[in-house]
Amino acid sequence: MNKKFVIPMLLSATLIGGSFTAGSAYAIQADDSGNQIVKQLGVQKSLKYDKNHSVFAKKLGVNKKKDTNAINYVEQNKQKLNMKDPGKNLKIKRIEIDKFGMTHVRLQQSKNGLPVEGVEVIVHYDKDGTVQTVNGQYNNDIADASIDTNATISVDKALEQAKKAVSAPEVLDYDPTHDLVVYPFNGKNYFTYKVNLNFLGEQPGNWDVFIDAKTGEVVDMYNELMHANDYQPMKGMGTGVLGQKRELHISKKNDPKSGNGTMFYLKDINHEHLGGITTYDFKNEFDSRTNPLPGVLFTKKNNSWNDDYDRAAVDAHYNSEKVYHYYLDQHGRNSLDGNGMEIKSTVHYGSNYNNAFWDGRQMTYGDGDGQFMISLSAGLDVAAHEMTHGVTTHTAGLKYRNQSGALNEAFSDIFGALVNEDSWEIGEDIMAQESKESGRTALRSMSNPSKFPVNASYKPYGNGSGVYPKHMDEYYNLPLNLDNGGVHVNSSIINHAAYLTGEQIGKYKLGQIYYRALTVYLTPDSNFRDARQALIQSAIDIYGENSDEYKATKDGLDKVGITE
Structure with missing residues (x-):
């Protein structure tokens, strides 16, 4: 195994290990190189429990x-x-x-x-x-408490400080947003500007930065990289990354002014009350200054989507529609926000990029490096994972750190396995041949979490086994600069609980219970015990007290050590 392959292998062991850095949170894969930023800002690596x-x-x-x-x-x-x-x-x-x-x-x-x-x-x-x-x-x-909520510093100063803190590029892909909030953090109560910065690059970010509205200092920060009417709908055929033939909902348009005649687009306008399902090309770039997000709408002069370059886009487009129909057909949810928002995907992001992420607005997929991963859009469970982050954004809003962040990741994994019904593995369709031959056949396993190792730097914070945990006795007490406090690692405990329940009642009923908990009961700061209460109450709401579904939900949580 060569060095180039070993590095992403370690990264994947975090199972999308987000970090306290300008890496991609809400991603399928990320690094943990956050030490420099943590030291620079003087941010503590661990948190006191807030009140x-x-x-x-x-x-x-x-x-x-x-x-x-x-x-x-x-x-x-x-x-x-x-x-x-x-x-x-x-x-x-x-x-x-x-x-x-x-x-x-x-x-x-x-x-x-x-x-x-x-x-x-x-x-x-x-x-x-x-x-x-x-x-x-x-x-x-x-x-x-008596809290003075009169700001001393200006919005412009807060924005300047936030950009500096995360090394944001001069040109952002979206205008920054800001709100005044009271922020309980690390045992103290702060009056802050909450600034959101969203940008691409080799280390894309969807950062929430909390700037003290009195002093201008950075209090906290974390990365949540958790229609034109003249288009005519039609169907097309394409070939996916793994060679599957896909029937696609696309559109065409004839623009006489362009001189190109009729052009065909990966733009699905077939669904009533939906803003569309669209797939874009980022042309293997990182810099959005030359190719603004979401990129260029995938376009061809003919309705044949079978070229090698088309394959990542074909799968992203096809899988987005599959996930859309899962949420609509099984949960009555119209798109990620529940109100028909456009579902956007961008493919061919960067070069040799072993990652996919939700940036708060859309899904973005790398092509992989061909050694550890292939094009990440090939995975239906990957698409469902990222799109579920979108559902979470618009419902529970789970904070992307520590146990609430682990819940955020777990629900994305769980719905990834529910949409892709074939197995309880996550990412099995995006692993490169070399990776499979080395024994890494998926990113993680819900049925047997200990099947795969975690990042080597995480091992001292667990029980010494160095594998993904499946019980609270194996919980990783990671500092914030590693995986945002364990969002991609400790999520496997909830994953395993869902698997144990699902094996008893089936994936359909499991989805009903977990969807209700996510959308009805969980709140931004929910922890594992809160999730237990939410899941059990959801089972009671749907199936009744002391039902088999209630007992199976409780049993799954009991067996992983998430108790009262």
Whole structure:
């Protein structure tokens, strides 16, 4: 095995190991070279536990008047919920009604009218208007504290500091965004600008940077790289990376001004109430200044998508539609945001790039180096993994670090295995021949996590086995500069719990339970115990108390050590 092959092999052992660096989080594969940035900023490598406390209570009392004012209900039950002054500190974030007729009111904690980052409580009503469950997190320390929320530094200064902190390029692919938030971090409460910076390059980023609005210092940062009407719909045929023949929904257009006649595009406008499924070409570049994201719409002069260069695009386009239909047909979800947003994919990203990622807006796929990986768009489970990050972005919003980040990764893996029903392996279709011959037949295994090693630098933080964990006894207490605190490593514990449940009740029912937990009960700071409560409650909602599905869900979590 040559040196060039060994390096990505180690990286893959993190199972998409995101890092505290300008690497790609929400990726299928990434590095852990974050030490330089951590040292430069003086950011601690590990976190003190913040003072958010988990809230979970069932049937606190029947609301005789069926008062659907969720804030009033929480205020009336604040002592039972151990919440200080929720009536004046909570704001409605959104209200959703599900297919069972239940109403879910998601409440955002605030301070002086500003959101407290990541701290949410959800009140769940049955179809008769009676509260059944309250769950989420709340920060009593902030509720009691006196926090000055008058900014001293300007927005421009905050943006300048954020760009400098992550070494952002001068030209960004999207305009930066910023919000004033109260940020509980590392045992303290900060008043900050939350700045989001999104850019490409050899180390693409979707960074959230928290700048102290009083001093201008960097408090924290982490990488979440978690229609024209004249197009005519039609069908086409193409060949995928592994040689499969694919039927594609595409479009054509005749633009007399161009002189090119009729052109054909990987642009699916066949689905009602969907903004389209589109696939773009990044032409093996890293620099978006010459080829702005998402790239150039994949275009041909004929409706034959069988050239070698077409194959990555054919699979990305085909797999995107498969994942779209999974969420629509099995969960009634119209695209990643639930409201028909356009599904964009970009292929041929960079050179020898062993990675795929969701940047908060779209999916992007590298071609692999041919030794460790082939084109990553070949994997249906890879597409489902990345697109599920999009679903998570628009629902639970799980923070991409420590246990909430591990949940984020786990749900992407789980739905990757549910969409690609063939196995409980992730990434088996994107491994190069040389990699398979060495024994690396997939990126990770949900049925047998210990089948594959973790990155060698992670080994001292686990139980010494050096393999992916399948039980809490094997948990890796990684610092933040390694895999964002273990998001790609410790996710395998949840993965294995899902596998154990799925083997008892089947993949369809497993998907129903895990989808409900993700979209209805989880909040940005949810940890593994919160996930246990969310999953068990979801099984009860759908299949009933003491049902076989409830027992199987509980059994899977018990067997991996995620207990009460």
